[in-house]
Amino acid sequence: MPLQVNDIVQRLGGPEAAARLTHVSAEALRKWKQSGVIPSKHWRTIIAATGLSLGDMPGGPFALAPKDSPIMPDAPDPAANTDVPEGATAVLVLSDGSLWWGRGFGAHTLPGSGRVGEVCFNTGMTGYQETMTDASFAGQIVTFTFPHIGNVGANPQDDEATTPAALGLITAQDITEPSNWRARHGFLDWLRAMDLPGIGGIDTRALTMRIRDGGAPTGVLCFPADGRFDIAALRAQAQAWPGLEGMDLAKSVSCTQTYEWDETVWQWGEPPQPEDGGHQHAPRHHVVAVDYGAKRNILRSLASAGCRVTVVPATATTEEIMRHKPDGVFLSNGPGDPAATAVYAVPAIQGVMAQRVPIFGICLGHQLLARALGAETYKLDLGHRGMNQPVKDLATGRVEITSQNHGFAVDEKTLPEGVTVTHVSLFDGSNEGIAAPMQRAFSVQYHPEASPGPSDSHHLFHRFTAMMDAEPAAGEG
Numbered sequence: 001m002p003l004q005v006n007d008i009v010q011r012l013g014g015p016e017a018a019a020r021l022t023h024v025s026a027e028a029l030r031k032w033k034q035s036g037v038i039p040s041k042h043w044r045t046i047i048a049a050t051g052l053s054l055g056d057m058p059g060g061p062f063a064l065a066p067k068d069s070p071i072m073p074d075a076p077d078p079a080a081n082t083d084v085p086e087g088a089t090a091v092l093v094l095s096d097g098s099l100w101w102g103r104g105f106g107a108h109t110l111p112g113s114g115r116v117g118e119v120c121f122n123t124g125m126t127g128y129q130e131t132m133t134d135a136s137f138a139g140q141i142v143t144f145t146f147p148h149i150g151n152v153g154a155n156p157q158d159d160e161a162t163t164p165a166a167l168g169l170i171t172a173q174d175i176t177e178p179s180n181w182r183a184r185h186g187f188l189d190w191l192r193a194m195d196l197p198g199i200g201g202i203d204t205r206a207l208t209m210r211i212r213d214g215g216a217p218t219g220v221l222c223f224p225a226d227g228r229f230d231i232a233a234l235r236a237q238a239q240a241w242p243g244l245e246g247m248d249l250a251k252s253v254s255c256t257q258t259y260e261w262d263e264t265v266w267q268w269g270e271p272p273q274p275e276d277g278g279h280q281h282a283p284r285h286h287v288v289a290v291d292y293g294a295k296r297n298i299l300r301s302l303a304s305a306g307c308r309v310t311v312v313p314a315t316a317t318t319e320e321i322m323r324h325k326p327d328g329v330f331l332s333n334g335p336g337d338p339a340a341t342a343v344y345a346v347p348a349i350q351g352v353m354a355q356r357v358p359i360f361g362i363c364l365g366h367q368l369l370a371r372a373l374g375a376e377t378y379k380l381d382l383g384h385r386g387m388n389q390p391v392k393d394l395a396t397g398r399v400e401i402t403s404q405n406h407g408f409a410v411d412e413k414t415l416p417e418g419v420t421v422t423h424v425s426l427f428d429g430s431n432e433g434i435a436a437p438m439q440r441a442f443s444v445q446y447h448p449e450a451s452p453g454p455s456d457s458h459h460l461f462h463r464f465t466a467m468m469d470a471e472p473a474a475g476e477g
Contacts, residue, residue, distance in 0.1 A: 005032045005058050011050045021049055031213060032058075039214030090199040090223040092141075092170060093234040094119065095241070102201040104223030105175055106168075106191030112230055114222030115167040115197060116241045117141050120407070121208045123386030126151075127403075128169075128187070129158045132196060135253035135293025136363060136405045137166035138335035139244055141221050142385075143204055143211070144169060150176040153183025154190035160295040165253055165335065168197045168221040172204040197223045215381045216407065218243060244407060245379050248343070249336030250292040250364065254314035261289070261299045261309040283308040285468045288326040290316060290348070292334030292341065292364050301449040302330060305461040315344050318351025327468045328358040331365025333447065338367035338377045338408055346372045353439045360464040361443030363406055366434070369443045370410040373419050373436055380430065383407035384445075390426040391433075391446055399426065400457050402446035409445065410434065440467060 012018040015029055022042045032038050036058055038046070043057050084091075090104030093114070109115060121143040122131055128149050131142060149171050175188050175198070191198060199221055211217065220238045222229060262283075287307040289299060292314045302309050310324050314334070321329060329352050334341070341364065349372035352359060361369040367377045384404040391402045410431040412421050423433030423444060433444040442464075448457030 002058050003052070003056050005036060005038060008038060008046060008050070008052075008056075008058065009033075011052070012046065021045060035209065035213050037210075037213055084227070084229060088201075089227060090197070090221070091229055091231075091234070092119070092199055092202065093220045093222065093231065093238050095218040095238040097235055099231065100199075100202055100207065102170075102199040103174065104197065104199055105188060106198040106223070107195045108225040109197050109221065109223050111224060111226065111228075112233060113237060114220040114234055115141065116218065116220045116237050117167045118216045118244050118407070119143060119170070119207075119211065119219035120216045120383060120385055121145055121204070121211055122405075123388060124403075125387070127387060129154050129190065130160050130295075130297075131405075132164045132166045132169065132194070133158075133160040134295055134333075134405060135161055135165040136333050136335050138249045138253050138293065139247065140166055140335075141168045141170065141219055142166050143202075143207055144171050145204055145208055147172045147204075148176055149173075150178065150187035152180040153178025153185060154187050155182050155184040157182075160297065161253070161293075164194045164196055165293070166196070168199070170202050170204060170207065170221070171198060171200045172202060174200050197221055199223065212382060216383065244335075245337055246340055247336050248340035250314040250334045250341045250345070253293040253335060254291045255311060256313060258310060258312050258316075261311055262303055263296075263300055264304040265297070265300045285327040285465055286310065286325065287328045287330050287468075288312055288321050288324050289330040289332055290314060290321065290345075290365070292332045292345070292368070294332035294334070295447070295449065298330075298332060298362065298447075298449045301458070301461050302464075305465050307465065314341070316348060318348050318355075321348060321352060322355060322357075326357060328360065328464060330464070331359065331361035331368055331443065333363030333365060333405070335364070337379070338364055338371060342368055342371045353441060356440055358464065358467040359439070359441035359443075360460070360467075361441075362447060362449075363404075363445060366443035366445050367406075367408055367410055369436075369441055370415065370419075370434055373434075373439065373441075374414070374416045375419070375434075376411045376414040377408050378411050380407055380409050380428075384425065384427070384430075389446065391423050392426055393423055393433075395422060400446075402432075402448075402457060404446045406445060442467075 009018045038058050085101050088101035090102050092100040117139045119141045123145050125146045178186050218238050218241045220234045284306045287309050289311045291311050345368045387403045389402045389404045391400050412431045418438050419436045422435050425432050435442040448460040
């Protein structure tokens with residue numbers, strides 16, 4: 001029988017010794033006790049230190065949460081019979097061996113395998129099409145915590161990229177039929193056309209809590225056309241995937257050729273307009289946007305702020321960027337580990353800073369700017385993914401409700417002198433923004449082009465244009 005969390009902590013020598021041995025905080029220990037579960041990544045360490053067995057672990061493969069627990073439903077049992085339950089046509093296999101059976105929808109996966117990546121969760125109540133096409137979700141299978149997915153259907157205008165970057169999706173309920181005047185297709189039809197598999201009927205509340213308490217696991221989503229599942233092969237596939245740390249994904253989602261962008265943010269009820277048409281004035285600034293996985297709505301926001309936008313590939317060098325004679329350089333969002341992308345991105349960014357050209361970064365662009373300034377980045381246990389993330393502007397005290405999608409963060413303790421922290425997360429205190437006045441650069445971790453606030457953060461694009469309007473002060477750079 002599994003032991004209680006308190007029993008395990010005492011066998012480790014008490015709370016301080018347990019925290020030190022497992023490299024977690026006192027807050028993490030508190031969450032263990034609250035949920036009655038110890039994340040699986042710590043089992044090996046605990047077993048080695050105490051001599052206990054796998055079956056003793058709270059929340060382990062042979063443990064079920066208390067039947068009357070309102071916050072932790074029964075955990076899937078990886079040692080359970082692998083026979084396909086009645087009605088199940090798809091399965092999610094996590095790297096700990098657990099099986100989450102459900103109903104498949106969308107595109108089928110290849111025979112004998114599935115889509116493998118990091119399983120994360122997103123708290124947005126809408127924007128599912130934008131989520132699946134956001135390049136920052138490359139290498140990830142997205143769990144939607146909101147149950148009603150499909151309500152607004154799908155249409156070409158809501159794609160953030162030509163090709164979806166996410167690997168698949170997980171829902172609690174079946175995909176709903178569209179009920180929105182903008183819908184051109186049902187979401188199911190869109191998923192099939194985009195070759196995206198999904199699995200429904202999952203207890204997304206239990207899965208989200210597992211991710212919350214143990215970190216984002218590797219998973220394999222399998223929806224075979226023939227209904228056959230090789231569970232041993234799927235478990236092996238999940239366990240073999242190396243994870244996002246150390247993985248450069250920007251190259252795989254970036255454009256391969258330079259192109260121009262002039263479409264602006266949509267006006268309600270009107271078709272998209274080029275920046276120099278419709279209600280807009282001719283662009284005042286020329287911005288080169290480095291595409292690490294840029295969302296279309298970011299490019300629209302730059303155009304609406306009065307910029308002519310030239311988009312260049314992620315691997316563009318300083319010389320290739322400066323060849324366009326930009327008034328400013330934008331560093332886009334994107335997927336993967338910033339430390340890996342920094343190998344080629346940081347030298348280019350440092351070269352632009354040396355020429356005193358204003359720089360604005362978002363998401364991965366924020367992390368890469370920080371690394372170019374000499375700071376470090378690290379992987380968050382959970383990441384921030386959703387449209388209800390509160391961020392505090394330290395200069396004004398103003399709180400913005402933001403949209404976010406990232407699994408890595410800037411370590412502000414490593415920021416050099418002259419670089420200031422401008423924004424912090426009110427969820428976990430992690431860094432959300434920096435400014436480097438001497439280098440004429442600033443960046444934010446969140447997505448100011450999105451509309452959760454709905455327009456709390458749009459002012460940052462005008463801050464960028466104001467920086468391009470201003471001449472550098474004497475001694476800057």
